[in-house]
Amino acid sequence: MNDIKALLQESARWHSHLCPRQVLGVRMGLAGLAALGLDPNRGESKRLLLISETDGCFVDGLIAVSGCTVGHRTLRVEDYGKPAATFVDVQVGRCLRVAPHGEVRARAAAFMPEQTDSYQAQLLAYQSMPVEDMFVFQEVRLLQPIEQIISLPGLRVLCDGCGEEIMNAREVLRAGQVLCQACAGAGYYCAAGEMD
Numbered sequence: 001m002n003d004i005k006a007l008l009q010e011s012a013r014w015h016s017h018l019c020p021r022q023v024l025g026v027r028m029g030l031a032g033l034a035a036l037g038l039d040p041n042r043g044e045s046k047r048l049l050l051i052s053e054t055d056g057c058f059v060d061g062l063i064a065v066s067g068c069t070v071g072h073r074t075l076r077v078e079d080y081g082k083p084a085a086t087f088v089d090v091q092v093g094r095c096l097r098v099a100p101h102g103e104v105r106a107r108a109a110a111f112m113p114e115q116t117d118s119y120q121a122q123l124l125a126y127q128s129m130p131v132e133d134m135f136v137f138q139e140v141r142l143l144q145p146i147e148q149i150i151s152l153p154g155l156r157v158l159c160d161g162c163g164e165e166i167m168n169a170r171e172v173l174r175a176g177q178v179l180c181q182a183c184a185g186a187g188y189y190c191a192a193g194e195m196d
Contacts, residue, residue: 004026004027004030004127007026007029007030007040007061007064007065008022008023008026008061008064008127010064011025011026011057011060011061011063011064014060015057015060018123019057019123020108020119020122020123020126021056021057021058021061021083022057022058022060022061022064023061023122023123023126023127024058024061024083024100024104024126024134025057025058025059025060025061025062025063025064025065025083026061026062026064026065027061027126027127027129027131027134027135028061028062028083028085028098028100028134028135029061029062029064029065029066029085030065031098031131031134031135031137032085032087032096032098033048033065033066033087035087035096035098035137036048036087036089036094036096038089040065040066040067046072046073046074046090047089047090047091048066048068048074048087048088048089048090049068049074049075049076049088049090049146049149049150050062050066050068050074050075050076050085050086050087050088051075051076051077051078051085051086051088052075052076052077052078052084052085053077053078053079053080053081053082053083053084053085053086054077054079054080054081054082054083054084055077055079058083059075059077062075062085063075073150073151073168076149082099083099083100084097084098084099084100085097085098086098086140086142088142088146090146090150093146094139095139095140095141095142096137096138096139096140097137097138097139097140098135098136098137098138099135099136099138100134100135100136101133101134101135101136104133104134104135105118105122107125107129107133107134108121108122108125108126108129109121109122109125111125111128111129111133112124112125151168151169151170152168152169154167154168155167155168155169157171157178158178159171159178159179159180159183160177160178160179160183161177161179161180161182161183161184162180162182162183164180166178166180172184172186
């Protein structure tokens with residue numbers, strides 16, 4: 001499904017509009033998959049793991065092309081606030097990070113000089129600019145093994161601290177206890193009474 005118009009429509013369907021970041025996500029998805037020699041994935045395969053460095057509209061563009069989703073455990077969000085993504089071919093272990101060129105907005109304006117509104121210039125230019133003018137490609141190595149990131153679905157244990165279920169081998173073993181991330185001190189929240 002390399003028809004960019006259909007992919008843009010699919011991305012826009014979740015928002016009832018199309019924005020430049022969705023277009024950027026669709027184009028990045030197509031470019032990342034092509035660089036790895038993979039076809040757009042409709043989610044039938046778990047060969048691709050996609051790690052996005054932001055959330056929002058941009059990710060919807062990536063999803064429309066890749067078929068990767070959080071539900072299929074093929075999409076991860078490491079929110080660095082950057083519209084960049086790492087494409088991981090789990091079959092061969094190749095990891096390719098794709099990011100917009102630092103001057104992509106200025107290049108979009110130059111590509112569409114008749115557009116005086118920068119939003120419209122980006123929206124239109126991102127749909128047809130040459131890939132090499134839009135993106136920077138970098139081979140990377142993940143800091144965790146792919147197998148650890150993907151983990152083993154279906155595993156379940158109970159936290160010795162809070163008693164809640166922990167899935168997919170995400171527990172922490174400490175002093176003979178099985179703990180969830182929060183009880184091990186690496187949570188993203190604390191109880192309201194502990195906020196002092």
